[in-house]
Amino acid sequence: MDSNFFVPKPTTLKVVETPLLREAINRSLSVHSLGALIVWFGAGRVGKTTTAQYLIRILQKRVEDQQEASFRGAHYTAGKITKGSGNEWKQAIRGLYSAVFGSQMDQGFYVRNTPEELARHTVYGLRRLNVQLVIVDEAARLSIEAIQAISLIRDVAYESGWTLTIIFVGKDDLPRLMTKVEHVHKRVLEWCFFKEYSFADTWDLLAELHPYFAELDASKAQHVEIVQAVHELSAGLPGLMVPLLHQLDYRLKNHSGLIDAKFIRAVHLLTQKAMADSLKQSEGPYKPFRQTQKPPRTNKSEKQTVSTKSA
Amino acid sequence: MPKTVSNKLKPEHEIVLRALELANTTYNRVVNHSEVIAALSLSSEDVRRLECSYENNLRHAVSKILAQLIVRKFVFSAGTIGHWKYYGTETSLAHDNRFLPNLNSRRGFVLELVHRTVTSYKRPVRIGEILDLAAEDPATNQLEPKLITQSVMSLKETGELAVISSTLRKDNKGTNYYLPSTLDPKDFTSLQPLTWLEQVAQAFNELWQQEVTAAMSAGRRPKPITTGAVRARLLASPQPHKNMKESQPIVSAMISLSQSRNPLVRKIKRNGERASLWAPINVPNDDLDVSDAYASDSERVVEAVRRATERLDTPVSIRDVQSEIGLDSELQPINSATLHSLLSDISRSRSDKDRRKKCFYRVGTIDGRTYYCFSSKDVPGGRFYVRFHRIRSAWLRSSAARHSSTIETWEASSILIGRALLMQDEARTTATRLFKLLVDRHGNSELRTTAEELLATATAIEKRVEDWLNENKSQRSKCPPEVSTSIPTLTTSRLKEILAPLYPRAQDSNNINQLVSLLAPAIRRVPNPRFKYRFSREPKHAAEHLFDRADALIYAAKKWGGRECCFQGMIAGSQLGYLRDVRFVLPVLRASEQFEKRLIGVACLAFLQTSEAADYLKTVAMRDESAAVRQAALWACGFSNVEGVAELIQQLRSNDPNTQVRDFAQSVINAERASWWLL
Numbered sequence: 001m002d003s004n005f006f007v008p009k010p011t012t013l014k015v016v017e018t019p020l021l022r023e024a025i026n027r028s029l030s031v032h033s034l035g036a037l038i039v040w041f042g043a044g045r046v047g048k049t050t051t052a053q054y055l056i057r058i059l060q061k062r063v064e065d066q067q068e069a070s071f072r073g074a075h076y077t078a079g080k081i082t083k084g085s086g087n088e089w090k091q092a093i094r095g096l097y098s099a100v101f102g103s104q105m106d107q108g109f110y111v112r113n114t115p116e117e118l119a120r121h122t123v124y125g126l127r128r129l130n131v132q133l134v135i136v137d138e139a140a141r142l143s144i145e146a147i148q149a150i151s152l153i154r155d156v157a158y159e160s161g162w163t164l165t166i167i168f169v170g171k172d173d174l175p176r177l178m179t180k181v182e183h184v185h186k187r188v189l190e191w192c193f194f195k196e197y198s199f200a201d202t203w204d205l206l207a208e209l210h211p212y213f214a215e216l217d218a219s220k221a222q223h224v225e226i227v228q229a230v231h232e233l234s235a236g237l238p239g240l241m242v243p244l245l246h247q248l249d250y251r252l253k254n255h256s257g258l259i260d261a262k263f264i265r266a267v268h269l270l271t272q273k274a275m276a277d278s279l280k281q282s283e284g285p286y287k288p289f290r291q292t293q294k295p296p297r298t299n300k301s302e303k304q305t306v307s308t309k310s311a
Numbered sequence: 312m313p314k315t316v317s318n319k320l321k322p323e324h325e326i327v328l329r330a331l332e333l334a335n336t337t338y339n340r341v342v343n344h345s346e347v348i349a350a351l352s353l354s355s356e357d358v359r360r361l362e363c364s365y366e367n368n369l370r371h372a373v374s375k376i377l378a379q380l381i382v383r384k385f386v387f388s389a390g391t392i393g394h395w396k397y398y399g400t401e402t403s404l405a406h407d408n409r410f411l412p413n414l415n416s417r418r419g420f421v422l423e424l425v426h427r428t429v430t431s432y433k434r435p436v437r438i439g440e441i442l443d444l445a446a447e448d449p450a451t452n453q454l455e456p457k458l459i460t461q462s463v464m465s466l467k468e469t470g471e472l473a474v475i476s477s478t479l480r481k482d483n484k485g486t487n488y489y490l491p492s493t494l495d496p497k498d499f500t501s502l503q504p505l506t507w508l509e510q511v512a513q514a515f516n517e518l519w520q521q522e523v524t525a526a527m528s529a530g531r532r533p534k535p536i537t538t539g540a541v542r543a544r545l546l547a548s549p550q551p552h553k554n555m556k557e558s559q560p561i562v563s564a565m566i567s568l569s570q571s572r573n574p575l576v577r578k579i580k581r582n583g584e585r586a587s588l589w590a591p592i593n594v595p596n597d598d599l600d601v602s603d604a605y606a607s608d609s610e611r612v613v614e615a616v617r618r619a620t621e622r623l624d625t626p627v628s629i630r631d632v633q634s635e636i637g638l639d640s641e642l643q644p645i646n647s648a649t650l651h652s653l654l655s656d657i658s659r660s661r662s663d664k665d666r667r668k669k670c671f672y673r674v675g676t677i678d679g680r681t682y683y684c685f686s687s688k689d690v691p692g693g694r695f696y697v698r699f700h701r702i703r704s705a706w707l708r709s710s711a712a713r714h715s716s717t718i719e720t721w722e723a724s725s726i727l728i729g730r731a732l733l734m735q736d737e738a739r740t741t742a743t744r745l746f747k748l749l750v751d752r753h754g755n756s757e758l759r760t761t762a763e764e765l766l767a768t769a770t771a772i773e774k775r776v777e778d779w780l781n782e783n784k785s786q787r788s789k790c791p792p793e794v795s796t797s798i799p800t801l802t803t804s805r806l807k808e809i810l811a812p813l814y815p816r817a818q819d820s821n822n823i824n825q826l827v828s829l830l831a832p833a834i835r836r837v838p839n840p841r842f843k844y845r846f847s848r849e850p851k852h853a854a855e856h857l858f859d860r861a862d863a864l865i866y867a868a869k870k871w872g873g874r875e876c877c878f879q880g881m882i883a884g885s886q887l888g889y890l891r892d893v894r895f896v897l898p899v900l901r902a903s904e905q906f907e908k909r910l911i912g913v914a915c916l917a918f919l920q921t922s923e924a925a926d927y928l929k930t931v932a933m934r935d936e937s938a939a940v941r942q943a944a945l946w947a948c949g950f951s952n953v954e955g956v957a958e959l960i961q962q963l964r965s966n967d968p969n970t971q972v973r974d975f976a977q978s979v980i981n982a983e984r985a986s987w988w989l990l
Contacts, residue, residue, distance in 0.1 A: 063906075072906075102907060103885035106869045108833075109877065124874045129910070129938050 006250050010294060015054045016208040018201060018238075020308065023049065024192040029039050032133065032165045035158045036186045037151060039178050040169040042194025045239025047170045051076075051194075052135040059133065071132035071163075074100040078136050089115040092146035100131060111163045115149055119156045126164060133165045140170035140209040144180050151184050196236030203227050205238055212246050214257075222260060229261035233268045244268060320385070323364050326357045327376040328385055332403040340412045341389040341397035341404070342375050394418060421462035422453065424470055426491055435475040435496070437777035438463055463489065507554055511564040512575050514544040519591055532600035535579045538562055539607065539645060565589055606947035608644035612653045615642045615669045617685045624755070626674050626682035626693040629654060678704050695754035699762050703746045706765065708835075710889040711737040714771045723783035724908060725790045727913065729895025730888045731776050732794040738773035742766055788812055795892040799835050800857035801923075802850045803827055806834075809863070812985040813871040834866050835859040837890075861891055863919045873947050873989040882914040893921045900931055909940045917947030925953040932959055938969035945972070949979060950987040 015021075023203060028038050040048050052075050062070035076099030081091050091229070093115060095103045100122075110118065126132075135140075136150060150166060157164035168178060179185045197205065206213035216223040234240035244267070251267045319329065330351040334342040337350065340753050348370060351357055358859045360371065365372040377398050380386040389397045389409060393416035421441075427446045430437045430608045441463065442456045467489065477498055490496055518536045526533035541563045545551060554560035568575045569589070579588040581600060588606050590599055612632065618625040619635040627635075629651055636642045636650075644653060658673040671683045674693035678702045684693035706712050711734035718734070721727045737830040745766040749759065780787055783802035801809070803823045810817040816829060836856040847853040861883075868880025887896075896919065898904075899912035913931060916924035928951065945963055948956045964976035979990065 101882065102911075103882045106881050106884060109869050109881070121874065121877065125878050128875075128878060128943070129907070130939055 008246070008249070013020065014209070015050060015204055017054075018047070018197075018205060020194060020197075020201070021051045021054065024051050025058070025188055026192065027192055028055070028165070028167060031189045033163060034189055035163050035177075036165050036189035037154060037184065038165065038190045038192065039175065039188055040192045040194060041165060041175055042171060043196065043237065044075060044171055045237040046194040046196060047238045048171075048194050049137055050170065050238075052137060052167065052169055055133075056135065063130070064068040065281075073133035074131050075135040075137060076100065077138050078141050078146075080141040081143050083143045083145065085143075087115070088143050088145035089149035089152070090115040090118060090148040092142060093118045094124055096134065096136070096153065097125070100134060101125055101129070102232045116156070119149070120160075122153055123157045123160060123164070124151075125296060127160075127162050128193060132163050134166070135167045135169060137169045139168035140172040140174040140177060142177070144177055145182075147184055148178060148181060151187060164298065197238060198236065199228065199230070199231050202231040202234075202236060204214055205241065206230060209242065226259070226264060229264045233265065241293050247271065292299070314474065318704045320383075322374075323361055324376055324380060324385075324850060326361060327351070327373055328400070330357070330373075331377070331380075331386060331398055332400050335399050335403035339398035339404075340408060343392075343395040343397050344370070344377055347377065347393075347398065348373055389823070393418070405479070417454065417458060418465055418471075421459050422491065424448070424459070425466070425472060425489060426494075429490060429494065435489055435490040505550060507560070508564055508567060510545065510552055511541065511561065512568055512953060513762070514541050515565075515568070515576060515589065516591075518544055526600070530597060533594075534600045535590045536585055537606045537971075538565060538589070541565065541589075543645065553868075562587075593843045605641065606770045608646050608648060608653055609657055611636075611642045611644055612650065612657060612860050613638075616654075616683055618642075620671075620683075620685040620689070626684045626689075626696050628677075628680045629681075632683075643879075649793075652656075654681070654683065666859040675701075677701055689874070691753040695748070695751055696758060698748055699754065699758060702741060702748065703765060704739045706737075706769065709737040709741070710734050711769070711772050711776075713890050715776065717758055718776060718779050721779070723786040723829060724911075725786065725895045725898035726886055726890065726911065728780070728783065728787050729794050729890045729892055730791045731780055732790075732895075733796065733888075733890055733892075735773055735776040735780070736794060736796060738776065742769040742773060745769065789898055791892070793893045794890070794895065798921075799860040799892050800837060800839070801860045801863055802854055804850060806830070806858050806863055810867055813988060814865060830858070830863075830866075859889075860920070861887065861918045868918070868988070871988065876950065876988050878986070879914040879917055879943065879950075882911055883918045886911050887915050887918070891919065893919050893924050897927055899921070900927055902936065906937050906940065909935060910939065910943055913940060913943045913947050915951050920951045925951060929952060929955065929959055932963065938967075938972050940966065941969070942972045942975050945976060945979075946987070946990060949982060949990075952984060 024040060028040075031038065040052070041213065042048055050261055056073040056075045059071060060074040076096070079095060080091075081088050081095070085091070090110060094105045094110055097118070105118070105121075109121070113121075126134075139147070142150075146167070150168075154164050154166050168174065173190075178188055203213075203216075203218065207216070208214075213227070218224060230241060230244060234244055244264075247267050247270075248264065251263075255263070256264070327347065330353075331342070331347050333353070334346045338346060342780055344349075347884075351361070351369075351373065354558040361372055362369055365375075367375070376961075377386060381388055381398070386398050386400055389399055390411045391397065392411060397411055407948065421667065424445055425436065425441055427448070428441045431444060432440060438460055442459060444454070445454060463472060465758070467474060471492055472489045473492050473496070475490050515536060517532070518540055522533045538561060542555070542558065545561065548554055554564075563577065565578075565587070574592050576589045577592050579590055579599070588601070590596075599611075605614065615632045616627060617634045618639075619631045623631060632654065633650060636644075640738055644650065657670050660670055660897055671685045672687060672690050672693070674682050674684050675697035676682065676689055677697055681691065682697055684690055710730065714730065715734050715738075719733065721731075745762055748754075749762055749766070754762070802823075803826055807817050807823065807826055817826060835858070837859055839851070839854050839857045841851055842855050843849075843852040845855065858952070865880045865884040865887075868876045869884065872880055883938070890896075893916065896912050896915045899908040900916075901909075904912075909931070913928065916928050925948070928944050928948045932941050932948055935941050935944065941963070945959065948959055953959075960976050960980055964973055964980065967973050967976065979987075982990070
């Protein structure tokens with residue numbers, strides 16, 4: 001039965017160190033000693049989260065190798081904290097605490113204490129775990145109050161002599177959020193804009209990701225066309241390129257013909273068409289099935305035949 | 312006017328005349344023949360001569376002689392007072408002194424005495440009161456009480472004294488109340504009851520009038536009056552009678568009022584009821600509402616239990632009974648006994664046919680609250696109910712019920728494997744108990760359905776946990792095959808010792824029970840497996856529940872601990888759940904494990920505080936590759952009061968490669984036991 005289904009083999013996650021990735025990490029670490037707030041902004045699927053996770057792994061490796069001045073980092077995805085949803089400061093601090101330490105903050109402690117005390121307790125824990133960098137992903141979900149609360153953690157760490165860098169990662173209106181309040185805005189010491197890949201970046205990435213593309217020749221127009229197709233279909237976003245490659249792998253299992261730009265577009269179109277059909281279907285009103293149906297209409301000639309027969 | 316003695320008198324007549332003159336002179340008034348005889352008695356010779364001369368006795372003879380002297384005008388008679396005739400002689404009395412004296416008869420004296428007594432008491436009086444006043448009055452204190460009593464009787468017979476009322480009580484005050492006939496009884500009507508029985512009768516009448524009024528306004532028949540209601544009424548008076556100090560006199564009084572020659576009340580008999588109800592003698596049973604009448608608090612409570620069980624269709628607790636009482640004020644107990652004690656006493660009283668037949672039955676306790684059912688045929692169902700809810704209560708407190716919803720998201724570690732095994736054990740135990748319970752055919756359909764649903768839930772959770780454990784076989788194989796469910800515990804007094812330096816209320820609380828009520832909601836309590844009975848001298852055997860030691864320490868750390876204490880307490884609390892088997896914590900301390908897991912392991916061991924944990928903590932403090940973990944382990948050793956912690960501190964202070972750890976060791980070098988909490 002399993003032979004009827006395409007079950008891919010498990011693969012290890014491979015992160016390609018693109019120039020953009022290196023640039024973002026280096027620029028962020030360059031201001032780390034200042035205990036900075038940093039903003040990483042870009043469209044979805046551009047590679048922000050991948051970069052963040054990669055940074056955390058780098059830091060962890062340094063700690064495991066017991067390198068000098070090594071420290072740990074933590075990455076978590078923020079949940080929605082809307083304006084007016086209770087004590088947003090406390091919610092934000094508790095979210096960071098739970099994500100970094102893997103343990104829930106005690107409810108009694110949470111209720112009983114002020115945001116400042118929660119922040120002090122969190123900083124104490126960060127120091128104990130030697131965490132000096134925290135990446136808050138999807139930070140645009142946070143309210144401005146929540147962002148100020150996370151900034152408070154940074155301030156408390158700074159006052160206690162602990163270097164703590166907080167990177168806010170997001171899209172949508174994150175930049176406007178971070179510049180809303182001067183207290184926060186002035187503490188943002190670095191901005192990283194993740195833009196879409198250029199054609200050349202796409203070529204390099206594809207070559208790293210897939211052996212097929214590694215063998216392509218930039219001097220051949222057909223090969224250029226293939227990469228162009230991938231670049232165009234993924235809009236230069238690495239987060240869309242990788243799934244496209246997986247879809248290609250699936251289709252190639254049963255395809256023995258030429259692999260060209262058309263083939264790639266066709267593969268992409270299959271998914272797009274399904275999406276379009278789904279959207280179209282979902283737009284119309286729901287029509288329940290009719291239990292009784294009107295009898296089908298008959299031709300007049302048939303009627304005459306019947307009447308002649310009966311006569 | 313009599314002439315002077317010119318004619319010769321007989322010597323006997325002369326003797327009497329001389330005696331009369333002497334008496335007149337002595338009394339300076341006319342005298343009666345008794346006074347003459349008294350004067351005559353001064354000479355025994357004269358008395359002897361008269362006695363010898365006449366056959367009749369002296370009194371009669373003197374009387375005859377005086378009559379003859381009056382005829383011969385030697386003596387005059389001034390008149391009579393009562394039965395007494397008064398005599399005089401012109402030679403011994405002045406002209407203006409020959410009239411009758413202003414003397415009263417004994418009856419007259421007594422009548423006047425009655426007048427004075429009535430005036431004093433302002434009401435009809437009894438003989439005893441008359442005698443009391445007579446004894447105090449110098450004018451009458453010479454009269455013998457017996458004579459006064461005779462005079463009163465005589466005056467009554469002649470109609471000069473009227474009997475106004477009488478009492479059944481027999482004492483030296485008499486039974487009847489007298490008033491001179493010349494006085495209007497209305498002017499001397501007593502506003503207050505005169506005797507104890509009258510007080511009781513008055514209280515009963517007042518209560519009855521109130522009940523009649525209330526019944527009329529409610530459109531029902533009046534209810535009989537209870538002895539308790541009469542007692543309450545009498546107690547409420549400004550100056551309660553001295554008999555109210557005991558309960559029996561009121562009962563005796565009501566019986567007396569019902570059994571006298573003219574009974575005022577009658578007793579309402581009710582089958583199976585010991586307490587009495589009373590109604591006026593002239594009110595028949597058909598005019599009474601006996602159905603809801605409660606003669607005692609016991610009846611009220613029994614009725615409350617009956618109604619509560621009927622309304623809820625389940626065994627009821629004291630709260631349900633209180634709610635029922637709140638719905639009907641008639642059910643409110645009126646005496647000082649608490650509802651708790653009434654329920655307890657009534658449920659214990661049994662089958663003496665002369666005693667209450669109506670009672671209820673204790674079917675068990677759920678979380679310390681006792682439940683009762685009304686009918687004996689409901690007892691098996693009630694016990695089913697109690698057993699089920701005990702199982703359910705234990706289930707709801709278990710980690711399987713509380714923590715299993717997120718098990719699929721758990722990242723496998725030995726601690727979580729241990730927790731999963733604990734949940735599996737709890738779910739299995741609960742399912743087994745429910746299965747055995749359901750074999751019992753008792754319990755109504757709704758309850759059985761609930762039990763079956765709970766059984767299904769427990770079974771499903773057991774399955775889910777089993778699936779998760781199977782998914783993490785590799786991790787599970789590194790852990791012990793079974794989890795220990797024994798829980799290290801603390802008695803309340805021991806907990807008080809631990810908390811006293813941190814929790815001010817624990818310092819002040821002399822009453823251990825007060826501490827339990829303060830902390831029990833926050834700190835987990837578990838049944839004491841060595842519990843014998845509540846009043847055992849050994850605290851370990853007297854407590855029905857004990858505090859979970861680890862939970863108590865974690866709670867205290869989070870609430871009152873310093874930064875490190877609170878931090879590790881939160882980690883331990885979050886990770887351990889209800890797991891208390893240290894064997895599942897030790898694997899995370901291996902060097903191969905991630906730094907975060909080792910830190911979690913240290914925090915858990917700090918609060919489990921077993922001897923095995925102590926050895927591991929010391930090892931970790933010395934040898935872990937992470938400075939943060941070594942520092943945490945050092946704190947844990949001090950917090951757990953591990954043996955040899957002082958030497959460990961010295962070693963780390965001197966030899967640890969990390970500055971932070973050395974500084975920490977330096978800071979705690981002389982730390983006291985309690986100060987580890989505040990770090």
